[in-house]
Amino acid sequence: MSTPRNEPARTGGVREHNLALVLRQVAQGSRTATPPSRADIAAATGLTRATVSSLVDVLVGAGLVEELAPVARTRAGRPATGLALRADAVSGVGLEVNVDYLAVCVVDLTGAVRHRRVVDGDQRTRTPATALRRVARLGARAIAGERATGRAVAGVTIALPGLVQAPHGPLRLAPNLGWRDVDVVGLLTREPTLAGLPVTIDNEADLAALAELYAGGAGGSTSFVHVSGEVGIGAGIVLDGRLYRGRHGWSGEIGHVAVRPDGPACRCGAGGCLEQYAGQEAILRAAGVPADAATSMGGSSAVDRIAGLARAGHPEVRAALAGAGAALGLVVAGAVNLLDVDTVVLGGIYAPLAEWIGPAVAAEVDRRVLGAPWAPVEVRASSVGPDAAVLGAARSVVQGVLDDPASWLTAA
Amino acid sequence: MSTPRNEPARTGGVREHNLALVLRQVAQGSRTATPPSRADIAAATGLTRATVSSLVDVLVGAGLVEELAPVARTRAGRPATGLALRADAVSGVGLEVNVDYLAVCVVDLTGAVRHRRVVDGDQRTRTPATALRRVARLGARAIAGERATGRAVAGVTIALPGLVQAPHGPLRLAPNLGWRDVDVVGLLTREPTLAGLPVTIDNEADLAALAELYAGGAGGSTSFVHVSGEVGIGAGIVLDGRLYRGRHGWSGEIGHVAVRPDGPACRCGAGGCLEQYAGQEAILRAAGVPADAATSMGGSSAVDRIAGLARAGHPEVRAALAGAGAALGLVVAGAVNLLDVDTVVLGGIYAPLAEWIGPAVAAEVDRRVLGAPWAPVEVRASSVGPDAAVLGAARSVVQGVLDDPASWLTAA
Numbered sequence: 138m139s140t141p142r143n144e145p146a147r148t149g150g151v152r153e154h155n156l157a158l159v160l161r162q163v164a165q166g167s168r169t170a171t172p173p174s175r176a177d178i179a180a181a182t183g184l185t186r187a188t189v190s191s192l193v194d195v196l197v198g199a200g201l202v203e204e205l206a207p208v209a210r211t212r213a214g215r216p217a218t219g220l221a222l223r224a225d226a227v228s229g230v231g232l233e234v235n236v237d238y239l240a241v242c243v244v245d246l247t248g249a250v251r252h253r254r255v256v257d258g259d260q261r262t263r264t265p266a267t268a269l270r271r272v273a274r275l276g277a278r279a280i281a282g283e284r285a286t287g288r289a290v291a292g293v294t295i296a297l298p299g300l301v302q303a304p305h306g307p308l309r310l311a312p313n314l315g316w317r318d319v320d321v322v323g324l325l326t327r328e329p330t331l332a333g334l335p336v337t338i339d340n341e342a343d344l345a346a347l348a349e350l351y352a353g354g355a356g357g358s359t360s361f362v363h364v365s366g367e368v369g370i371g372a373g374i375v376l377d378g379r380l381y382r383g384r385h386g387w388s389g390e391i392g393h394v395a396v397r398p399d400g401p402a403c404r405c406g407a408g409g410c411l412e413q414y415a416g417q418e419a420i421l422r423a424a425g426v427p428a429d430a431a432t433s434m435g436g437s438s439a440v441d442r443i444a445g446l447a448r449a450g451h452p453e454v455r456a457a458l459a460g461a462g463a464a465l466g467l468v469v470a471g472a473v474n475l476l477d478v479d480t481v482v483l484g485g486i487y488a489p490l491a492e493w494i495g496p497a498v499a500a501e502v503d504r505r506v507l508g509a510p511w512a513p514v515e516v517r518a519s520s521v522g523p524d525a526a527v528l529g530a531a532r533s534v535v536q537g538v539l540d541d542p543a544s545w546l547t548a549a
Numbered sequence: 550m551s552t553p554r555n556e557p558a559r560t561g562g563v564r565e566h567n568l569a570l571v572l573r574q575v576a577q578g579s580r581t582a583t584p585p586s587r588a589d590i591a592a593a594t595g596l597t598r599a600t601v602s603s604l605v606d607v608l609v610g611a612g613l614v615e616e617l618a619p620v621a622r623t624r625a626g627r628p629a630t631g632l633a634l635r636a637d638a639v640s641g642v643g644l645e646v647n648v649d650y651l652a653v654c655v656v657d658l659t660g661a662v663r664h665r666r667v668v669d670g671d672q673r674t675r676t677p678a679t680a681l682r683r684v685a686r687l688g689a690r691a692i693a694g695e696r697a698t699g700r701a702v703a704g705v706t707i708a709l710p711g712l713v714q715a716p717h718g719p720l721r722l723a724p725n726l727g728w729r730d731v732d733v734v735g736l737l738t739r740e741p742t743l744a745g746l747p748v749t750i751d752n753e754a755d756l757a758a759l760a761e762l763y764a765g766g767a768g769g770s771t772s773f774v775h776v777s778g779e780v781g782i783g784a785g786i787v788l789d790g791r792l793y794r795g796r797h798g799w800s801g802e803i804g805h806v807a808v809r810p811d812g813p814a815c816r817c818g819a820g821g822c823l824e825q826y827a828g829q830e831a832i833l834r835a836a837g838v839p840a841d842a843a844t845s846m847g848g849s850s851a852v853d854r855i856a857g858l859a860r861a862g863h864p865e866v867r868a869a870l871a872g873a874g875a876a877l878g879l880v881v882a883g884a885v886n887l888l889d890v891d892t893v894v895l896g897g898i899y900a901p902l903a904e905w906i907g908p909a910v911a912a913e914v915d916r917r918v919l920g921a922p923w924a925p926v927e928v929r930a931s932s933v934g935p936d937a938a939v940l941g942a943a944r945s946v947v948q949g950v951l952d953d954p955a956s957w958l959t960a961a
Contacts, residue, residue, distance in 0.1 A: 477795020
């Protein structure tokens with residue numbers, strides 16, 4: 138966050154840095170009532186007006202920024218020309234393969250969703266090559282749609298549930314898909330439309346946490362754990378406003394933290410893991426809803442059914458959700474004791490079930506987190522919704538352009 | 550790690566930054582066979598020779614750096630004057646109150662230990678005021694000794710087992726001492742010798758991890774969890790070469806992560822916490838060594854006795870240590886699944902017991918950490934020894950001088 142400790146101030150890369158700085162000012166201003174002018178950006182950054190103007194011209198020329206109609210300000214002088222992100226020039230594409238669905242999402246440079254599609258279906262019965270071919274086709278169709286309206290696609294990021302060697306792979310292990318050491322990017326780019334684009338892979342729980350962060354969710358917290366419930370359970374850990382990925386990018390494997398040392402066997406090879414108590418299948422089983430029937434309906438329908446039964450007061454379903462919440466709360470409390478974050482976000486299937494799962498999570502957190510009496514931990518449902526991972530994948534593509542427009546200009 | 554994202558390059562604070570940069574070069578070079586000259590530092594930092602010379606003069610004048618006898622180099626030209634940290638001018642003092650002992654440690658600017666003392670005794674029977682008065686007197690005597698030899702003391706840091714509002718307090722909670730909301734700095738500075746010095750408080754497990762980091766321990770890893778076993782159990786989390794403190798400074802409360810949801814009651818108010826399975830008293834109890842007798846002997850003697858019995862092959866003691874290791878391993882595996890660190894360091898009482906506890910920890914980690922087949926996690930004993938916390942406290946004082954010599958110059 139400060140100048141690197143072993144180097145004096147540098148001048149190389151200054152223009153690239155300042156280009157990103159100006160674009161960030163425009164992006165932040167795009168969300169306010171008064172889009173910033175060149176003069177506003179100069180005042181906010183300390184850069185000269187001439188430098189700002191030259192950088193803005195580059196960004197306008199690249200289709201990333203647009204000039205709004207001049208608006209007279211209250212003070213004297215020329216009307217100011219507001220600047221905003223241009224929504225109709227560059228898009229980002231997110232894909233997702235999860236246990237019981239495939240998904241695609243397209244966002245524009247402002248992060249607004251232009252297209253999304255979820256196709257239910259059990260991916261465990263397919264080979265990685267088949268599942269990835271299908272999701273690549275969903276992506277190719279979405280990309281063709283963008284190009285037909287004159288937009289450029291900046292890249293594709295795919296969300297996967299497991300140990301991912303981000304950003305280029307391979308996927309090491311996705312226990313619930315039964316995948317191991319899969320060259321995801323190689324298989325995806327067999328699809329010709331994707332072959333010419335930057336394609337990266339990332340962990341679905343990390344991307345879901347990023348979606349929450351980009352959306353300014355988590356109650357505005359910058360230190361939170363975002364827990365994504367699916368058939369598996371993953372977490373994205375945001376510390377001081379940044380996703381914490383870990384030494385190999387494998388942080389947040391909360392689904393394999395133990396609830397009981399001698400608990401039931403898990404697909405990971407160990408036993409007593411959280412997934413066996415609070416994963417989607419465990420909840421369906423405990424609720425007495427046949428897992429096979431539910432899974433063949435697709436995850437979201439099964440969760441809708443559970444939510445409907447809970448809302449109707451079905452005692453077995455409510456007990457199942459409270460039990461899952463207690464196990465989740467036990468493990469989440471441990472994570473908060475370790476990480477000292479102030480907020481826990483319930484995402485994935487936990488978001489629509491938060492009314493019944495949340496109180497049990499909060500009770501364990503209140504009871505077990507040592508610092509809770511001095512600094513209560515907030516437990517809240519995701520503000521993004523159940524498709525946070527694929528949304529986060531798409532948004533991470535455009536975020537890459539916003540963070541480093543110089544590279545995008547070079548590549549485009 | 551890079552220039553702050555919302556600010557262009559600044560010039561304010563450059564001299565302070567460069568002063569620290571030069572001192573860091575001297576400190577790093579002090580550990581090598583060829584102490585750096587002014588010219589070496591200019592070459593390494595990109596600063597001009599004139600700037601380096603002027604900054605070195607300031608550091609020499611302040612007693613932080615000394616010029617060694619000129620040594621002829623192989624190449625032509627004047628003999629180079631090597632620069633090194635000066636050991637006999639500035640010291641740092643660490644103090645510690647733990648459940649069954651008080652400690653003091655003094656280090657010089659190079660981190661070498663000049664003095665250390667541990668006084669065994671159960672602190673739970675004393676009020677915070679009494680325990681802190683006693684440890685302050687230990688500190689005052691050590692400070693008097695430093696001053697008698699012409700050294701300046703840069704400050705005092707006290708290590709405490711619990712939730713600490715670093716750096717000035719209060720201590721919120723130390724469950725095993727029975728302390729709650731204690732104004733530690735206020736009580737310590739009733740001792741006149743301490744009243745005129747910068748006095749800070751910090752968590753003992755965090756300081757033990759810092760001692761390991763400063764010593765280049767953890768097998769050279771920069772992403773590790775250091776677990777300190779005492780009557781309580783704490784962890785210090787080092788991510789990418791920096792101690793991760795958390796939102797309130799309360800990270801690493803691993804002793805209150807659950808092993809079993811329905812396990813025995815804990816002093817924290819919850820139940821099934823790791824301390825009840827792998828804390829010092831739990832180990833003594835399981836080993837059949839009377840806890841009262843052991844505690845009145847002082848912690849280190851009790852641990853020596855356990856280690857002796859284990860070495861002699863005592864089956865009950867070995868089973869107790871393996872059991873504690875399995876519980877510790879279960880929780881540590883969860884921490885590694887969350888944090889994706891590559892190394893776990895066993896500190897405090899676990900270091901001398903590592904021969905018997907370590908294998909059980911490693912077995913659980915191998916079994917439960919999802920990424921272990923691709924990136925094995927190393928479990929190793931602390932390289933620092935059982936008084937790592939008080940050593941880390943003393944070293945953190947001199948590290949403060951090394952990190953920010955300008956502030957020390959202003960204060961001195």
